[in-house]
Amino acid sequence: MQQHWYDQQMIYQIYPKSFNDSNHDGIGDIAGITAKVPYLKQLGVTTLWLNPIYQSPQVDNGYDVSDYYQVDPSLGTMADVETLIKTVHDNGMYLIFDFVLNHTSDQHPWFQQALADPTGPYRDYYLWQNPAPDGGRPNNWGSFFGGSVWEKDPAGGDQYYFHLFDKRMPDLNWQNPAVQKAMQQVALFWVEKGVDGLRLDAFIHLAKADFRQTYPSADGDQTPVISDMFYAHLPLVHRYLHDFVAAIKAQHPDVYVVGEASSADPHLMVDYTTPGTDECDQVITFKTFADDESGDDPSFSNAFQPRPIDVTTYKQHTVGIQAALAGTSLPTLYWNNHDMARVATRYGDPDYPLASAKSLATALYLQRGTPIIYYGEELGLTNICYHELADFEDQTVADFVASAQRAGQSLPTILGMLNRTHKMAGRGPMQWDTSKYHGFSDHLPWKHGDTDTMNAAEEMADSASVWNYYRQLLALKRQAPFATGQFVMLPSDQTLFTYLIDDGTQQAAIVCNLTPRSQTYTLPFAGKRVLLTQAGAQVDGLTVSLPAWSSLVVAN
Numbered sequence: 372m373q374q375h376w377y378d379q380q381m382i383y384q385i386y387p388k389s390f391n392d393s394n395h396d397g398i399g400d401i402a403g404i405t406a407k408v409p410y411l412k413q414l415g416v417t418t419l420w421l422n423p424i425y426q427s428p429q430v431d432n433g434y435d436v437s438d439y440y441q442v443d444p445s446l447g448t449m450a451d452v453e454t455l456i457k458t459v460h461d462n463g464m465y466l467i468f469d470f471v472l473n474h475t476s477d478q479h480p481w482f483q484q485a486l487a488d489p490t491g492p493y494r495d496y497y498l499w500q501n502p503a504p505d506g507g508r509p510n511n512w513g514s515f516f517g518g519s520v521w522e523k524d525p526a527g528g529d530q531y532y533f534h535l536f537d538k539r540m541p542d543l544n545w546q547n548p549a550v551q552k553a554m555q556q557v558a559l560f561w562v563e564k565g566v567d568g569l570r571l572d573a574f575i576h577l578a579k580a581d582f583r584q585t586y587p588s589a590d591g592d593q594t595p596v597i598s599d600m601f602y603a604h605l606p607l608v609h610r611y612l613h614d615f616v617a618a619i620k621a622q623h624p625d626v627y628v629v630g631e632a633s634s635a636d637p638h639l640m641v642d643y644t645t646p647g648t649d650e651c652d653q654v655i656t657f658k659t660f661a662d663d664e665s666g667d668d669p670s671f672s673n674a675f676q677p678r679p680i681d682v683t684t685y686k687q688h689t690v691g692i693q694a695a696l697a698g699t700s701l702p703t704l705y706w707n708n709h710d711m712a713r714v715a716t717r718y719g720d721p722d723y724p725l726a727s728a729k730s731l732a733t734a735l736y737l738q739r740g741t742p743i744i745y746y747g748e749e750l751g752l753t754n755i756c757y758h759e760l761a762d763f764e765d766q767t768v769a770d771f772v773a774s775a776q777r778a779g780q781s782l783p784t785i786l787g788m789l790n791r792t793h794k795m796a797g798r799g800p801m802q803w804d805t806s807k808y809h810g811f812s813d814h815l816p817w818k819h820g821d822t823d824t825m826n827a828a829e830e831m832a833d834s835a836s837v838w839n840y841y842r843q844l845l846a847l848k849r850q851a852p853f854a855t856g857q858f859v860m861l862p863s864d865q866t867l868f869t870y871l872i873d874d875g876t877q878q879a880a881i882v883c884n885l886t887p888r889s890q891t892y893t894l895p896f897a898g899k900r901v902l903l904t905q906a907g908a909q910v911d912g913l914t915v916s917l918p919a920w921s922s923l924v925v926a927n
Contacts, residue, residue: 377568377627377652378701379854380465381845382743383416386709387424387446388432390746390801392812399800399811401447405455410827412462414749414838415845419459420467420570422709424452428478430539432798433469434572435476439557456565467568467627468561472554472615473576474540477525482541486526496550497541498533499524500582510585512602513595514538517766520595520602535576535602545577545611555618562619568627569619571612571651575632578607599634609642609650617649629703633657633710637695644700653741655703657710659692661685671778674771677791680718682885683865690860693739697857702740706731707748713797714745716754720887724751726920727885729840729905733922734868734883736844739858744841747801750830751837755799756790756821763795790820804828835906847903847924852877866890867917879926884917891916898925 391403401424411419423433426441433443442449459466475482484493500509500521508521509531521531522538533542543550558569579602586596616628630651632643636658643651661684667673692702706714720727728751736742760768768789775785790796799818803810804826830838847853852874861869861880867890868883879902884890891914898910902925907918910925917923 373646375627375652376465376625377418377741379849380418380741381416381848382418382420382467382741383411383414384420384422384705384708384743384745386422386746386798388817389798389811391803392800392814392816395813396445397812397814398445398817400445401442401451401455405451405458408455408458408462408464412464413831413842415842415849416464416744418465418467418568420568420743421469423469423471423572425471428476428539430476430537434471435474435478435537435540436471437476437478438480440560453564460565465567465627466565467570467629468566469572470558470561470569471572472543473573474534474536474542477539477541486524489524489526489528489530492549495547496544496553498544498579498582499530500533501530507593509582511588511593511595512586513597515597517770518595533579533582535573542576542579545607551611551614555615558615558619559622562623562626567625568629570655571628571630573633574612574630574651575603575608575635577611578602578605580605603634604632604639609648612643612650613648616651620649627652629653629655631655637691640692640702641695641699644696646699651700653700653703655705655708655743656692659685659688661688668778671780672771672774674767675789675792677717677788680885682868686860686868689738693858693860697739702738703743704735704738704740705743705745706735707745707797708743709745709798710794711797712792712794713752713754714748715751716791716796719751719753720920723887723920724753725835725837726905726918728837730883730885730920730922732841732844733881733903733905733924734885736848737853737872737879737881737924738870739856739872742845742848745797747799747825749838749841750802750825750827752799752802752825753823754790754793754796755818757796758786758820760786760789762818762820763789763793765793765795768793802826840905843903852879852926861895863892867892871895877926879924881922881924882915882917883922884920887919889916889918894925896927898927900926902926 388399390399391407392399393402424446425436426438426443427433427435481493481496485497508519512520514520516537520533524530535542586598619626628651632654635656640654643654661681662678663681667676696702715728772785800811800816830836852872856872856874859871861871863869866886870881872879880894882892894913897912904923905921908921908923909916915923
């Protein structure tokens with residue numbers, strides 16, 4: 372494969388509202404990010420990915436954009452962004468912006484004009500449909516945010532508009548060339564500002580099936596049903612994606628494009644990233660994860676029931692992706708992001724918080740691919756714990772609560788499950804030190820609740836901390852054989868995650884114990900050089916001895 376600058380990156384995802392508050396209003400901001408660039412460089416990060424910073428009513432924390440050309444005032448100014456870009460580049464680093472191209476806010480001028488003038492050009496910027504013959508919604512497709520994808524024209528017309536997410540986030544009509552051109556112009560605006568890459572949010576949903584299609588049910592029930600077959604990975608997505616990316620790369624060929632392909636299997640990942648197609652350079656799929664569902668309580672909804680990792684299935688997902696993408700593109704390697712609970716809470720072991728954080732990191736980030744670290748992960752940061760259901764800002768939570776209460780679950784127990792599994796619990800403030808609000812702000816943070824005591828200041832000073840382990844891991848990732856080596860899954864039982872990285876000259880074996888029990892493993896070669904180890908892990912010839920939640924990396 373042709374080599375590009377983005378083939379050797381360590382990406383760090385920043386949720387701007389939760390990272391660092393420079394003006395002490397309780398909301399993180401752009402200037403706060405700029406102030407922490409030296410911290411990120413010291414950690415070993417080479418690329419920053421920012422969740423949306425565009426002007427927004429903040430219905431979905433910035434994914435509802437009302438003006439793509441303006442910075443949301445709560446986060447700063449355009450001058451702040453320009454300073455951030457310069458600071459990142461001056462430090463030899465790169466910057467990626469989240470780019471929302473499937474939908475806008477209902478406050479965007481395009482949608483406001485679509486409402487004001489149903490016969491005007493902006494009406495066709497969005498997706499409209501007449502009512503069903505009975506006067507109801509056009510079909511029974513379900514929204515990811517609950518309920519139907521259809522909402523009645525708020526201006527009083529008979530038609531419905533389409534929203535795959537919140538009803539205040541109408542989907543754009545990508546069949547309209549004017550929409551395609553407008554989004555290309557927005558992307559070019561930011562690239563010409565100096566942004567090095569774009570993370571394409573929800574691009575797999577740009578094409579929709581014929582709105583006359585209805586999901587069949589045995590009894591004709593018209594309750595909304597979420598079904599990817601109607602609005603994910605349809606063939607036209609490739610054309611829209613190609614035209615968008617080609618327009619940008621024609622002027623800026625080095626721009627990095629990573630797409631959020633949440634439900635993509637390995638074959639779709641190949642389709643979206645095949646070199647020469649002018650689609651994505653890499654994609655992010657949620658299909659890597661594997662939860663052990665054997666402990667689910669069948670008496671109520673499993674939507675937010677906590678689950679440990681299913682190691683065997685996770686290994687199967689990993690090897691499938693690695694095998695499919697070998698020679699095509701690099702996988703993206705991540706344990707968590709803004710759409711899920713933190714890995715320390717989701718899969719970590721509370722009895723071994725530091726050791727489990729390190730072992731999970733080793734299992735993932737030395738694989739062939741690009742690490743994407745979620746802010747605070749390098750500390751072993753756990754989910755924030757809320758005390759009110761409203762803090763989750765999710766209409767689907769109500770259905771889960773009702774289901775669990777009918778099954779006899781108490782509200783504190785339900786809150787405990789939500790705090791362990793919900794994405795909003797993973798968006799708490801970054802913890803910088805031991806002060807009142809952990810150095811994030813002098814003001815009560817926009818998201819607040821009970822937190823752990825992990826913080827950057829103490830961990831940076833502690834050679835045995837999770838932070839210092841991540842720093843060593845990222846440094847190792849840049850070296851042979853990990854920088855360019857191929858991935859081979861090694862056989863092991865369901866308690867271990869073991870693999871080989873081979874660059875043709877050197878081999879390294881990575882052996883990770885993902886349980887609270889001591890384990891042993893027989894290497895495929897005699898380990899001559901230990902490259903990275905957790906406390907207590909040892910190698911003697913071919914035999915590796917691993918205490919609870921430990922790992923060892925050894926080269927031939």
